Every structure is written in C-alpha cells, then in structure tokens.
Amino acid sequence: MTPSFALNFDTLARSLPDALCLVSRDGILLGANAGARRLLQLDSPDGVPVTLADIFAGPRDEFAQFMTQCARTSEPVPGGFVLRAGNGTVTPCILSGHLIHSTSADVPPAILLRIQTKSEFVRGFTVLNEKIRELEHEILRRTQAQQELQHHQEHLEELVEERTRELRVANKELEAFCYSVSHDLRAPLRAIDGFSRVLAEDHGENLEPGAHAALERMRAAAQRMGVVIDELLALSRITRAQLEVEGVDLTELAHDALARLRESDPHRHVTAHIAEGLHARGDPDLLSVALDNLLGNAWKYTVNVDEATIELFARTEGEEVVYIVRDNGAGFDMRFADKLFRPFERLHRVDEFPGIGIGLAIVQRVVHRHGGRIWAEGAVNAGANFYFTLSA
Ligand SMILES: Nc1ncnc2c1ncn2[C@@H]1O[C@H](COP(=O)(O)OP(=O)(O)OP(=O)(O)O)[C@@H](O)[C@H]1O
Numbered sequence: 001m002t003p004s005f006a007l008n009f010d011t012l013a014r015s016l017p018d019a020l021c022l023v024s025r026d027g028i029l030l031g032a033n034a035g036a037r038r039l040l041q042l043d044s045p046d047g048v049p050v051t052l053a054d055i056f057a058g059p060r061d062e063f064a065q066f067m068t069q070c071a072r073t074s075e076p077v078p079g080g081f082v083l084r085a086g087n088g089t090v091t092p093c094i095l096s097g098h099l100i101h102s103t104s105a106d107v108p109p110a111i112l113l114r115i116q117t118k119s120e121f122v123r124g125f126t127v128l129n130e131k132i133r134e135l136e137h138e139i140l141r142r143t144q145a146q147q148e149l150q151h152h153q154e155h156l157e158e159l160v161e162e163r164t165r166e167l168r169v170a171n172k173e174l175e176a177f178c179y180s181v182s183h184d185l186r187a188p189l190r191a192i193d194g195f196s197r198v199l200a201e202d203h204g205e206n207l208e209p210g211a212h213a214a215l216e217r218m219r220a221a222a223q224r225m226g227v228v229i230d231e232l233l234a235l236s237r238i239t240r241a242q243l244e245v246e247g248v249d250l251t252e253l254a255h256d257a258l259a260r261l262r263e264s265d266p267h268r269h270v271t272a273h274i275a276e277g278l279h280a281r282g283d284p285d286l287l288s289v290a291l292d293n294l295l296g297n298a299w300k301y302t303v304n305v306d307e308a309t310i311e312l313f314a315r316t317e318g319e320e321v322v323y324i325v326r327d328n329g330a331g332f333d334m335r336f337a338d339k340l341f342r343p344f345e346r347l348h349r350v351d352e353f354p355g356i357g358i359g360l361a362i363v364q365r366v367v368h369r370h371g372g373r374i375w376a377e378g379a380v381n382a383g384a385n386f387y388f389t390l391s392a
C-alpha cells in the first residue's frame with residue numbers, strides 16, 4: 001500500500017464495519033480493509049498487485065466506465081456489479097465509489113470503493129425504511145403535541161379568565177350566604193338570651209338552684225355565640241367593603257390605636273416605638289382595623305411581661321416595603337404558625353389570654369385585599385413579629 005495513504009486509510013477503514021477498498025485510477029488495488037478482504041477473499045501475498053479487473057466478473061467496459069466516472073468526482077457514484085471472490089464464488093454487489101485526495105501533493109488521488117453484497121444492501125435498505133417510518137411517526141407525534149400545546153396556550157388565558165369570574169361569583173355568593181345566615185341567627189339567639197332571663201327573673205322562685213345555674217350557663221353560651229356571629233359579620237364586611245384607596249399615615253393610625261389601648265387599660269406600662277413617617281397607599285378604615293388588631297394582640301400578649309415593648313417599623317426589601325409589628329410577649333410555637341390566620345384558631349388558652357381568634361383572620365383579609373402578604377415569626381416566651389406588605 002502507498003505509505004501516505006496507508007495511515008489515513010488504515011485508521012479510518014479499520015474502524016468501519018463496511019467493506020472498503022482503495023483503488024488507483026488505473027484500477028490497481030492499493031488497499032482493502034478487513035470487511036473487503038473477507039468479502040472478496042483477498043489472499044494474494046503482499047507486494048503482488050491485484051487489479052480490480054481480476055475480481056470483476058461482468059462486462060469489462062461497463063466496469064471501466066464506472067471507474068472513470070468515480071475518478072472524476074468526489075460525490076459517491078453508485079453501481080451494481082457481479083464480483084468474483086478469491087475462492088471463485090461470484091456475488092452480486094452494490095458499489096459506491098468516489099475520488100479522494102491525499103494530504104501529500106506527490107501522492108496521486110485514488111478511488112475509495114464501498115462494496116455491499118446485494119443482500120446486505122437490501123437488509124440495510126429495510127432497516128433504513130423502518131427508521132424512516134419511525135421518524136415519520138415521531139414527527140407526527142411531535143406535530144400533534146405542538147398543535148395541542150398551541151391550542152392550550154390559546155385557550156389558557158380564556159380559561160383563567162373564566163375560572164376567575166366563576167370563582168369571584170362563587171365567593172360573592174358564599175359571602176352573601178354567610179352574611180345572611182349570621183344575620184338570621186342573631187334573632188333566635190336574642191330570643192334564647194331574653195327568654196332565659198325572663199325565666200330566671202319572673203319564675204326564679206319556682207326553680208331549683210341547679211336550674212338557675214343551668215339558665216345562667218345557657219345565657220353565657222348564647223352571648224358568646226352572639227359575639228362569634230358579630231365577629232363573623234365583621235370578617236364578612238371586610239371582604240365585601242368597597243376599597244377606597246388613598247394615601248394613609250400608618251404612624252398616625254398606630255398612635256391612635258395605642259391611645260385607645262392605653263385608655264382601655266390605664267394600669268399597664270407599655271413602651272411603644274412607632275417609627276415616624278410610615279406612609280402607605282390603601283383604605284384608611286381597613287388599615288386602621290388591621291393595625292388595631294396587630295397592636296391589640298401585641299398589647300394583649302405582653303400582659304405578663306415586666307417591661308412590655310411594642311414596635312411598629314418598616315424596612316425596604318428590594319422593591320417592597322415590609323411593615324413589622326413586634327412585641328416581647330408570650331410569643332408562640334412556630335410549628336403552629338400556619339394556624340394563626342385561620343378564623344377561630346388560637347394558640348393560647350382563653351383563661352390565659354381572652355379572645356375568640358378572629359383578629360388575625362381579619363388582618364389577613366385586609367392585607368390580601370390590598371394585594372399584600374402577611375406572615376409571622378415567634379418563639380414561646382420570646383415575643384412575636386408580624387410582617388405584612390401592601391401593594392394597593
Ligand atoms: N402578638 C402575639 N403574640 C403571641 N401570640 C399571638 C400574637 N398575636 C396572635 N397570637 C396568637 O394567634 C392567635 C390568633 O390571634 P387572633 O388575633 O386572631 O385572635 P385572638 O387575639 O386570640 O382573639 P381576637 O383577636 O379575636 O380577640 C391568638 O389566639 C394567639 O394564640
């Protein structure tokens with residue numbers, strides 16, 4: 001084999017399973033890889049030139065024509081010929097040949113021939129056909145998926161709008177239902193309270209002492225239920241109220257809330273740090289309700305602390321202003337933090353800290369109505385922090 005071709009041809013050809021031959025333009029076999037040696041049974045001793053004409057079993061001029069065509073182009077030229085192997089067997093083959101150039105200028109170009117037996121070719125063709133079918137199937141599947149995706153994308157916006165509308169209607173209906181049920185419950189409750197009072201006052205002497213106590217408990221329960229209903233109505237009103245957005249001075253609202261707390265409980269000594277100049281945009285009435293509840297809680301849950309301190313301040317986080325109400329009171333167990341904002345859920349016993357558990361549910365609704373978020377952090381006996389944002 002010509003040395004300059006030897007390296008390239010050997011390294012390349014050995015790694016390929018096909019039968020490959022390198023042939024000079026005048027038809028001398030320059031090299032053959034293992035596939036070609038096997039197929040053509042080439043066992044001529046090294047150094048004895050084999051011409052392709054020796055292994056070609058068909059009409060010579062057709063073969064010569066084929067080789068001339070291959071010698072002219074670097075695009076593969078196909079051809080079908082009968083080849084004779086070294087052991088004399090003849091095999092119909094599919095050939096494909098083209099001219100390749102050596103990297104070295106003094107080595108002339110040669111023809112690379114790829115030889116496949118017809119049966120190999122047919123097998124390859126069948127495999128190819130199957131691959132094409134698989135590919136077609138895959139393309140179809142992807143096209144359908146793409147179409148479906150597009151369809152969903154086009155309808156997604158509509159769907160979201162429709163669902164939001166439905167949800168809004170359902171919410172309104174639920175609120176209206178809650179409101180009217182709560183309202184309707186008040187009258188029978190008042191009757192229970194009133195008639196049990198009449199019974200105690202007008203017919204008290206005919207009743208046994210145990211019956212008196214039972215009547216008292218009945219009245220207390222009816223009154224507590226009345227409070228719960230009032231709170232439910234308050235909660236419902238927060239959701240139904242029209243939002244009147246304007247500039248709100250939170251510092252002022254907080255001072256007012258604290259003044260009311262001090263007035264209602266003049267014996268307590270509570271230090272309050274309210275940051276100056278806390279301005280926000282929102283509904284002043286609803287924000288006042290929220291601050292009343294947050295500061296009211298801070299006031300209530302610091303009752304057992306010697307030096308009770310309540311703070312309201314803000315910090316900027318990125319684009320957002322976060323308002324913080326902090327106290328150094330009873331705190332709470334963070335494991336139950338997700339319960340804080342649920343109506344009527346409480347983390348403290350009512351004999352320790354009175355209340356019905358609606359305040360934070362109201363605050364959360366106010367914050368949500370302003371497009372904000374609310375969350376809390378605390379630890380038992382180590383105070384609590386309530387954080388909220390507003391984006392109305
Ligand atoms: N500042 C706080 N420190 C410790 N725990 C708190 C604080 N604020 C709220 N909590 C806990 O969260 C629960 C829910 O608070 P929420 O304000 O909703 O109800 P409440 O204060 O118990 O009653 P209400 O506000 O209806 O009078 C409280 O029962 C309490 O366990």
Ligand SMILES: [Mg+2]
Pocket residue numbers: 293296297355358359360
């Ligand atoms: Mg409260």
